[in-house]
Amino acid sequence: MTGPLLLGVRHHGPGSARAVRAALEAARPRAVLVEGPPEGDALLGLAADEAMRPPVALLAHVVDDPARSAFWPMAEFSPEWVALRWGLEHGAQVRFIDLPASHSLAVESAEEEGGPRVDPLGSLAEAAGYDDPERWWEDVVEHRDAAADPRAPFAALGEAMAVLREAYGDGGHAVDLVREAYMRTQMRSAVREFGDQVAVVCGAWHVPALAGKFTAAADRALLKGLPKVKTELTWVPWTHRRLARRSGYGAGIDSPGWYGHLFSAPDRPVERWMTKVAGLLRAEDRQVSSAHVIEAVRLAGTLAAMRGRPLPGLAETTDAVRAVMCEGSDVPLGLIRERLVVGEALGEVPDAAPAVPLQRDLVRTQRGLRLKPEALERELELDLRKETDAGRSRLLHRLRLLGIGWGEPAQSRSTGTFRESWRLRWEPELSVRVAEAGVWGTTVSGAATAKAESDAAGATALGAITSLAELCLLAELPDALPVVMRALADRAALDTDVAHLAQALPALARTLRYGDVRGTTTAGLAEVAAGLAERICVGLPPACAGLDGDGAAEMRTHLDAVHAAMGLLPDPDRLRERWCGVLGRLASRDTVPGLIRGRAVRLLLDDGRIAGEDAARHMGLALSPGTPPADAAAWIEGFVGGGGMLLVHDERLLGLVDGWLTSVAPDAFTDVLPLLRRTFAAYEAGVRRTLGELVRRGPGVRTGPGDAGVPGFGAGLDAARADAVLPLVALLLGRHGSRDLCRSDSFA
Template sequence: MTPRVLGIRHHGPGSARAVMAELDRLRPDAVLIEGPADADALIATVADPDLRPPVALLAYAADDPGTAAFWPFAEFSPEWQALRWSVRAGVPVHFCDLPAAQTLAHRATPQRDPAEPEPAEQTDLFDEPADESARIARADPIALLASAAGYDDPERWWDDVVETRGDSGGFDAITEAMGALRQEIGELGEDGHDLRREAHMRQILRKTLKLPGVERVAIVCGAWHAPALAGKLPPAAHDAKLLKGMPKLRTKLAWVPWTHSRLAGASGYGAGVISPGWYHHLFTTSDDVVVRWLIHQADLLREKDIDVSSAHIIETVRLAETLAVMRRRPLAGLAEISEATLAVMCQGDSGLADLMYREAVIGERLGEVPADAPVVPLQADLTASARSARLKQDPRAKEIDVDLRRPVDRAKSVLLHRLGIIGIPWGVARDVTGSGTFKEGWTLTWKPEFVVEVVMASVWGTTVTAAATARITDRAASGASLAEITGALEAALLADLAEALPAVLTALADRAAIDHDVEHLMAALPALGRARRYGDVRGTDVTALGTVASALLVRICAGLPAAVTGLGDDAAAELRTRLDAVHETVALLDPDDRTRWVIALTALAARHDVNGLLLGRVTRLLLDGGQIAATEAADRLTYALSGGATPIAKARWIEGFLGDGGLLLVHDRELLGILDNWLITLAERDFVDVLPLLRRTFGVFDPSVRRNIGDRVANLDGRAAPATPTTAFDRELAAPAVAVVADLLGLS
């Protein structure tokens, strides 16, 4: 019997349904699926309920985990459904594509033009055309046919030409169309890798047809390959010649979790789809597809405290269906639903619509693998890196101090920071004293569940360095604020991720260019200032950070006058915290930056329309920096306490001026006298009003400081402070003790 070729669209829910229906109708004796032939041993795991898609077959070179490739599967992937169908039915099932050992060897030594850029080692595979003439068609040939037929959604086209036909002729039509398309654009790539792939598929097919009891064979493969497997097969000797002498690598394979976002075409995945979340919904929902989808979107909006009522859902359904009728389409598709969602649920807010696209249409579903799955390359690289850094995986908590001037200690620090970035908190940083920024303290605890975390982190890369680089780049690209992006930048420097710095700095520059909120800029600057120190401590080139930090400071100084105007007490308190952080950071920048900041503070201190909390703080910063003398600070305090402001406003000025530095009043008698004089002249009601503020201000001082202030206040009127009783020295009583000490010191 002629083998049944089911040409499918990778990750197409319509294809998946059609494959399942055809397998039910055909009841084959064996099933072949496009995928690495040496992964057959992992097929049995498909029956494990703990293996939940999206997942991927991961193959990596045993001697070089960085050389790796992924074959992803979603719940709606036709290949996954064919695997599940075969396992449930007890039908022999095999992968038929080139073994991963040969695929990785080909990737490691590709035949390419020397002028072309070096390809990335880590690859997501199903179809990856070798030459540009086939690249567009091969990326998604079903989408190309759909476009030619006037469809903007390949799934809609598939429904019309395959599923609604109600017969088994749809796959034959797909194979015929792909044959015509291949003839139209020419044969495959110049290096012949795809020809060898199809030759291997035919060799596996011949081998399967010779097995006892096998008469009906179903082949599930990308539609592009269907013509090469359908009909009469060419001579086996021809295929054997193509496959002869192919290089191999020693390879290991494993299942790893995957995500919907990594299935999306926007992630760079060659066989990606534009709407994984929507496709999952299409495949798993049997009735009321549009209504249930909109309910899902409404739930997402409600989780973000956005009001969405049942009426919103009803009107969105009506609008989507009306758009479909106007466009002469039998059912509303994703385009109509998205437009209706924007108009009704999101009320025209494109930002909310983009949020729905990311969280619903693409989604972020994470797959799961069994706990006893084979080790992944990330774990292997982690183990090797830990051994190199002389870190032992110990379940008992252990504290260590590392000196970044020593190479082995620096390796410890870098590894722990990188693991923290990818969500493996083996080490938790703790505060230490001494050695300045060259010393770090860590508490190490290796937990058994970290093995699972390592497997999950494999979605970012196959080595600790690659995974941390990808994760920090993603954090910077998706950062909702400047502070998040600068936090990512600081983490990248601590983890010595030099390759991530260009992307993070680009994200920072892009975000800073459109962010006009001075508080956001002030929140972002401290991380940049701290990061500049790592050039000395860690040997990292941070030259570009000075330019970025200076640019942010210029915008802060320009926007600060407007930002401080008309602030209430709570807003002023928050801004004071930002002000202090920026002031500390400016001390780490260049002299020109420090001068610019002092000018901005001086201008601010001269204003009278700003919350006293900020004016008092700015005056204190100028005093501590030596920009104004103590006498001038005393004059400003006198003015602040003698003006027409309310007693509470004056107490705010004092709170800002003193901050947590009560020693100033211990050492400056003039300031203390001004403050004391203001306080004792307050009316009783005013005193009661300001007392809580003053108590909060003085309450943060150290008890010894408060005691010294009290002593100074008692002596402000010129009277001597009460003499502190002293104990007379009795030589006779002390003689025995002195003799013992002298004997111990060898002085007797």
């Protein structure tokens, strides 16, 4: 070597990674300098640990403000990772030489304004006549002969970048001038120590600045007075999916899974890739044979030749897969992109890596519960009657309380309270959230308890406190619950807004219900919930008077939620009886908006508190000629919104709606049509079709004896058809063979 060897690379480029490895093997430097924060030098030894599996990233964060953080991600095919591993394996001195994180994190996140932002690869691709930088990079780097001079691509890229730097200066990244000044100081120090036996691996954009003539005094002047903060660094797992986004130093790539394949495939990369695709499609029950693989390889090669490319790239392989294996459909390509082109890899770091105590406790808990973080989103079904599943539920709820969104609750396929469903996906940024949450405690349980107590003290909205109480119960935080309960009782006693009370009650009802399943004492919650229910019953009727359209819509939501909650509270029969009296008053008051009155009648009808004749009477009054059309349409929306089977089975009500609609004046019809369309558009297609047939035939009109004119609907009970299903019902009820279920009138 006759001077520092400058290896300008593309971050996460497999071609650059192979070339770096070849160049280092040929030069055998005594020191390898890599673009990255110098504080990470103390962690470099972990890169050689057998438990370290890329993709991983260096995470730096401000000690007093963990949210201010930065990542330096590395994959197996990243040139920086290859350089680190080569240096560690060959006994070379390995160092990071970029601007220290203590300075870079002290600077505002927004870069200083400069000239237009320059995309180096895009500019070079455009100059070469390419409209796609990725395709240009594949042709000139990824597909080059591996046996050629390993330094040739670095020399060519260095010359090209020098031309771009002459034309664009810092390219709109003014902070790069400071970074490059620090890199030069580190490079000079290494040359003094190791002579010319130094190799520098950095982004190709920086090569002209490192090779140019700059004085040490000028560089020191640039670095003088830089702001500084105290930082901590560690290794954290990364994912291929996160590599596919622009993050860290803006080195995002589109196809990390494809690049990883190109780097790891020992030979015939196209053939091996097509085999992977075929295996994935077969696992999804698609018919893909060996003949498909052979034909797809041939087509990819043909497309590359027709397009003037040296070898098939991702575009050619994707087009071939679409035509041969997917029969021209783009639908399976989404799966291929998610699983293979991007990939599902999640890295691992050794236990020796520095971590906050909370992170270590989280890892221990995850292992104890056999709940491993994964990059791919997956569904998790929990049975709270099992100890392990109950522990998993507690952990996920505690993390949610701490703002660590590893899991999100999902709609369970079971209606039982002992079941929970979650969607899990581990994102690298959650490592920052864990560091942030470390200020609350050293264990997940202790941190969640402290966070809940702090939130309860600072909460001002009644709904927020009730949600917090529910979460404390789900997370099983017995030390925090009394504090939250005191705050809840104090706030509930002071809040006089019925809407706030109605918003808070459902969460308390759910909390009481979950307490029965989890064995948690909820006596204090029951008293507060009962008090809220009483105050809602007193204050709701006057609160519903004189509401505008938006207010009525919001109150209808509260009405449904309170109705569902009443049956879950202590002494449900007494409260339910009183609540039904409230609904009766709402249904009969002309000062209450039609939307609320219609909903109150529907809730009473569904509970069996009023008969169908009474519901028809209420509807007849609401749809009388003296009622404004808009108010009548709102009543219908409240009554039949959310499901149309009631109109299908009760043709009296359908006839009232039909008769009213046909009598609306033409000038008012255009005003009520959007309301009705919004109501009926929410019905399932089958319900809308049946309603259309009933209206076309005419509600209440029979076309023949025992036949409503619509398949499946008759004038009365068909005893023979009803009896046919009774043996199956008996089997489901465990009364198979019983004579009590042999005739339909046994249910009457």
